[in-house]
Amino acid sequence: MAFNHLPAGVHDALAPLSVTPVTHSMPMAKNHRSDRSSTDTAPSPSPGTVLDRLASGPSRASRITHTEHVPPRAGRHAVWPDRIRSEVVAAVQAAGIEHPWAHQAHVAGHALDGDSVVVATGTASGKSLAYLVPVLSRLLDGSEAPNGRGATTLYLAPTKALAADQCRSVKEFSQPLGNAVRPAVYDGDTPVEEREWVRQYANYVLTNPDMLHRGILPSHARWSSFLRALKYVVIDECHTYRGVFGSHVAQVLRRLRRLCARYGAEPVFLLASATAAEPSVAAGRLTGVPVTEVADDASPRGELVFALWEPPLTELQGEKGAPVRRTATAETADLLTDLVVQGVRSVAFVRSRRGAELISVIAQERLATVTSAADATGDRSLASRVAAYRGGYLPEERRALERALHSGELLGLAATTALELGVDISGLDAVLIAGYPGTRASLWQQAGRAGRSGQGALAVLVARDDPLDTFLVHHPEALFDQPVESTVLDPDNPYVLAPHLCAAAAELPLTDEDLALFGPACEELLPQLEAAKLLRRRAKAWHWTRRERAADLTDIRGQVGRPVQVVETGTGRLLGTVDAGAAHTTVHEGAVHLHQGRTYLVRALDLEDSVALVEQADPPYATVARDTTSISVLETDTEVPWGDGRLCYGSVEVTNQVVSFLRRRLITGEVLGETKLDLPPRTLRTRAVWWTVTEDQLDAARISPEILGGALHAAEHASIGMLPLFATCDRWDIGGVSVPLHPDTLLPTVFVYDGHPGGAGFAERAFHTARDWLTATRQAIASCECDAGCPSCVQSPKCGNGNDPLHKRGAVRLLTELLKAAPGAQRDDRVP
Helix, strand or coil: CCEEECCCCHHHHCCCCCCCCCCCCCCCCCCCCCCCCCCCCCCCCCHHHHHHHHCCCCCCHHHEEEEEEECCECCCECCCCCCCCHHHHHHHHHCCCCCCEHHHHHHHHHHHHCCCEEEECCCCCCHHHHHHHHHHHHHHHHCCCCCCCCCEEEEECCCHHHHHHHHHHHHHHHHHHHHHCCEEECCCCCCHHHHHHHHHHCCEEEECHHHHHHHHCCCHHHHHHHHHCEEEEEECCHHHCCHHHHHHHHHHHHHHHHHHHHCCCCCEEEEEECCCECHHHHHHHHHCCCCEEECCCCCCECCEEEEEECCCEEEEECHHHCEEECCHHHHHHHHHHHHHHCCCCEEEEECCHHHHHHHHHHHHHHHCCCCHHHCCCCCCCHHHHEEEECCCCCHHHHHHHHHHHHHCCCCEEEECHHHCCCCCCCCCCEEEEECCCCCHHHHHHHHCCCCHHHCCEEEEEECCCCHHHHHHHHCCHHHHCCCCCECCCCCCCHHHHHHHHHHHHHHCCEEHHHHHHHCCCHHHHHHHHHHCCCEEEECCEEEECCCCCHHHHCCCCCCCCCCEEEEECCCCCEEEEECHHHHHHHCCCCCEEEECCEEEEEEEEECCCCEEEEEECCCCEEEEEEEEEEEEEEEEEEEEEECCEEEEEEEEEEEEEEEEEEEEECCCCCEEEEEECCCCCEEEEEEEEEEECCHHHHHHCCCCHHHHHHHHHHHHHHHHHHHHHCCCCCHHHEEEEEECCCCCCCCCEEEEEECCCCCCCHHHHHHHCHHHHHHHHHHHHHCCCCCCCCCCCCCCCCECCCCCCCCHHHHHHHHHHHHHCCCCCCCCCCCC
16 A cells, blocks of 8 residues: 655646845934835834734743844945936935945846846845836836837736736836836736737836746737847746746746847846845756846845744644644634734735635634724724735735735735735735745745834744644754755756747747757757657758647646636636646535635536536535545666665656545544545656665664554655755645555655656755755654654645554654665764
8 A cells, every 4th residue: 555645736737846144233224115004104013022912822922932033234325327317316216215225236237237137135125126227227218219119128027916016116116207118017917908009019018927928929929029129037036936837937038038039139137036045046047048146135124033933732633643733724813813903014924725715714703803993093893904815816806905905904914925926015014924835935035024114023933733844943943044945947857848849939930059048958859749740840940730829738837727717606706716736626526615705615526617616605614635646666767775775766657536535623623524536537747756675674673564654654744744944845846655565666665756747856856865854854753742643743734545554653763774874874963
């Protein structure tokens, strides 16, 4: 029997992927406007005071395992390069910004010199202004051309929300420049009647990589005047382009560069990133051009108080009688409620759409009992000033929430990472993070959403009941004493590259001279694409042969298939959409679906028509899908001996099927029952790391046949939970399978694989850091206070086998024996 753990991200593919404190006692230098709304003029309490209030309840103080104080930092001013147009400098000064920070001036200088540049500084450090000033100056120059559009700029954001927010900011800054700067959003929400105006007249077009891939590049002839004048390509929040998504975006940018060259343009790339390791290297891999790095953050920063918070154990028992800790969802809802009552403007970042909805609903219910007298405005109930924000909402819903948050109408928000990226949610006093977001880069990005305008800020990481979160709240050095991760992406992944070669050939026939742009893997792939009758070689070029659109061969976010529409049965109203790959686990028959604070039950899922029919209900439970997974080895690329065992890396095929779902009581997580499902299996070819152990190693570890399956299974779960500390991934990006006797290795084997077609680089990173990774895994299991295994160490919330069997002590002994023979085992064990 194989024991498995499937990543949420794999469902997309299975349908047919430290901050160093700076001490300074100088007063805050002013660079930008006050971000608070005019109705919110009361001084904010210090973050320490806010935390003390949160910790004042019964047993609350004991839940704080660590508090990190990042002291305030003064800013360093500079002057704009003299080549910036005086009108632009005047417009910036009119916005209340007298002088740039030093890093902003450096970025502007590189941009004017024609050097592609990445600015990698902290949240709220003014990255947008750093690239906007040289862009506006160049657009102003271009407006003097005979056609009024002698220069254009393309802005790419990972989300529609960020593009819309940036468009608003550009319009505000450029208002004194008159019609010389004409910004416009061009995405799936842009009305058809506006699109032609954008193509012909806009000179600052804000879009996303998806629209560039599917809409702009395939129709490049209609964009010829825009592309011919393209001077700058701005790539905002570029650290989000990692894994398979980042690899796709890298190839989309190569297609853009190729078309620009055909029209006689060679745009300069201006990239903005949160603080990251080796940002110039990552930016160069993304764009394919050399990129200069500006990473010395010269902006001021208010005091940041960062608390690690562990919810308490409850009297409840979970699967196999394991102790259950109070959920991060319930704990975060309580904290958000308390912050709103205090009048503290807050956002709670939640890892799942369901979690965001739940937290907002719980907070609203609790705040409904608070009289409106507690509200600073006195005319609205506190409950009405809390909402949820997530992907899958209709465009008008997203825009309304963004306006309410920006204006201060909303006091508390439970949001997914859809709101993490750059959207101006200024004036926040506190950020709650419900569960470690997967990387230190994301953690600091989310924490940095609070404390704009030099105000002090509070950030609280609320631990989930899983191995990594438990490890981190008791090992703060792994968060606060380590640099942020490097961005992992692989543009040469054949599953990524092949459809983009087809798309490029459809845009313009692909010549031998073009191949160097797309990478060395082209030479091997092109004959395969010809054999598949996708491309045909004629004379000196490769041509697309099909009548359908080549850009539709792939969804760059790995969402294979049409999104599933969620429709209310009684009214026929479209509530929203769910990614096709996630439909099996989230909108199966009997699933509980949350939308805008309302609860629905799924009555039917029609996979053929991509529709889930739901009706409003009020069940006292949530649902969690269960699945089974098998894995086969296709090819072993690399293997190294670990004693008699082996550590391997290579290609695998994963077969998964959702077989049932659990009903869990809200708040407590208590299991109420299980219902079988009949859904088709799905397969995935990807990359994996795996390790084997021999009979002699099992004997030395005192692992009998009776406990072997449980020991392997427990080690697999914990290793999946710990891998995000070593690779730039989320635990939902990866999956695992453990088998007491695998037919391909003929040995007890544990697999951890990437949840994306062709791999995402996470398993490869695991292979290269295996000793440190598995050492931390062993430490996390051994240090847990439970007797037989719990969600804090070896139980997994996504286990397809119901966390059965698991043997905690066996896993510790097995990993101890395995690591004795690991290369470099004589060194001291250290958490990286």
